[in-house]
Amino acid sequence: MEKLKKVFANFGGEILLTVFVIIIFGCLPVSFLIFEFPDESIINVSYLDLMIGHNFSMVDLKPDFVVIFILSSAGISLILCWIYKVLAIFCKKNKFDIFNIINSLLLIISIICLCVSSLIIGNYLYISEASISVEFNDLGFIIYLICLGGMLLVTSRNFFAKVKFQTREMVEISMLIALAIILDKFVSIDIGATGGSFNFSGIPLLLIAIRYGFTKSLISSSVVFSVITCLLDGYGLQTLPFDYMIGFSGYALAALAYSIVKKLLKNKFKTQTRNDIACICIASVFGGIGVFITRMIGSSISSMIYYDYSLVDALIYNVIYVGPSAGICVAACLILSSPLALINRLYPVKIVKVEEIQEVKN
Numbered sequence: 563m564e565k566l567k568k569v570f571a572n573f574g575g576e577i578l579l580t581v582f583v584i585i586i587f588g589c590l591p592v593s594f595l596i597f598e599f600p601d602e603s604i605i606n607v608s609y610l611d612l613m614i615g616h617n618f619s620m621v622d623l624k625p626d627f628v629v630i631f632i633l634s635s636a637g638i639s640l641i642l643c644w645i646y647k648v649l650a651i652f653c654k655k656n657k658f659d660i661f662n663i664i665n666s667l668l669l670i671i672s673i674i675c676l677c678v679s680s681l682i683i684g685n686y687l688y689i690s691e692a693s694i695s696v697e698f699n700d701l702g703f704i705i706y707l708i709c710l711g712g713m714l715l716v717t718s719r720n721f722f723a724k725v726k727f728q729t730r731e732m733v734e735i736s737m738l739i740a741l742a743i744i745l746d747k748f749v750s751i752d753i754g755a756t757g758g759s760f761n762f763s764g765i766p767l768l769l770i771a772i773r774y775g776f777t778k779s780l781i782s783s784s785v786v787f788s789v790i791t792c793l794l795d796g797y798g799l800q801t802l803p804f805d806y807m808i809g810f811s812g813y814a815l816a817a818l819a820y821s822i823v824k825k826l827l828k829n830k831f832k833t834q835t836r837n838d839i840a841c842i843c844i845a846s847v848f849g850g851i852g853v854f855i856t857r858m859i860g861s862s863i864s865s866m867i868y869y870d871y872s873l874v875d876a877l878i879y880n881v882i883y884v885g886p887s888a889g890i891c892v893a894a895c896l897i898l899s900s901p902l903a904l905i906n907r908l909y910p911v912k913i914v915k916v917e918e919i920q921e922v923k924n
Contacts (some may be wrong), residue, residue, distance in 0.1 A: 575643075
């Protein structure tokens with residue numbers, strides 16, 4: 563049992579990655595597209611059919627390069643991950659981070675391709691009757707999205723290996739994320755039928771960025787908050803990468819601005835409180851600008867892909883609510899800058915290194 567624990571401790575990520583790849587290739591026969599004919603007959607098209615091509619009645623499937631790329635990325639990512647592990651063991655040092663970078667980029671592109679496949683796959687179909695309708699099977703889509711997302715978390719774990727959440731930090735961040743979700747769902751004004759609203763959810767997310775730094779802010783806003791709000795909004799997991807993960811990543815820029823400005827403004831004012839207030843104000847402005855840019859990019863891409871908006875229409879539609887929401891959150895943080903500075907002074911966040919935590923455990 564102890565040997566098994568050591569194996570999982572040393573190779574747990576690689577084993578998990580292998581399991582995800584086995585699921586991906588094992589689900590090749592799972593239905594991905596559903597063709598409905600005028601006589602109400604239905605044909606289920608699997609990933610395997612799309613990958614190698616198949617001839618049905620009135621439908622000629624050509625090999626689909628989107629699906630081929632997704633499957634190839636999964637296989638290449640697994641191979642590179644094991645190579646990285648073997649090299650790291652023999653060299654005793656992790657000098658091959660390029661493998662993790664390549665893996666993460668491949669998987670990110672694969673997830674994006676999967677989400678926009680509704681636009682691309684049609685290029686490889688030949689349908690003799692225009693009245694045939696094509697729909698996506700949610701089960702097949704969700705299985706691949708979960709597997710690719712899980713693989714991305716595994717391959718990118720080394721980037722966050724030095725990030726450790728203390729119990730107090732997890733409690734505070736969880737409370738702020740919960741507050742952001744409440745503000746997003748219950749204190750908001752919906753705009754249009756395709757999503758978007760005026761809300762104050764950015765205020766707690768900016769507070770997380772100011773207090774806990776870039777990496778923890780990115781995890782909190784672009785991963786935890788994004789996944790929860792995507793599920794609650796009900797627009798589909800295909801909108802997660804653009805509307806949510808890319809859109810809310812901009813809050814983390816407030817953390818970068820705060821750390822840089824704090825160094826530049828050190829002892830520029832007569833009191834430390836004034837220094838802290840100035841840092842919070844400047845960081846809030848940069849965070850608001852950052853999230854405005856990322857939400858405009860993510861939401862505009864989503865509008866063009868899923869709602870057939872033109873670029874100009876998508877920009878106009880999204881700027882109506884993204885701009886005011888970002889401005890309201892920045893204004894609120896500016897008003898609250900003085901009590902925030904007081905909280906930071908009374909309850910400072912101590913940065914604990916991984917080495918210190920390991921020494922305490924030993």
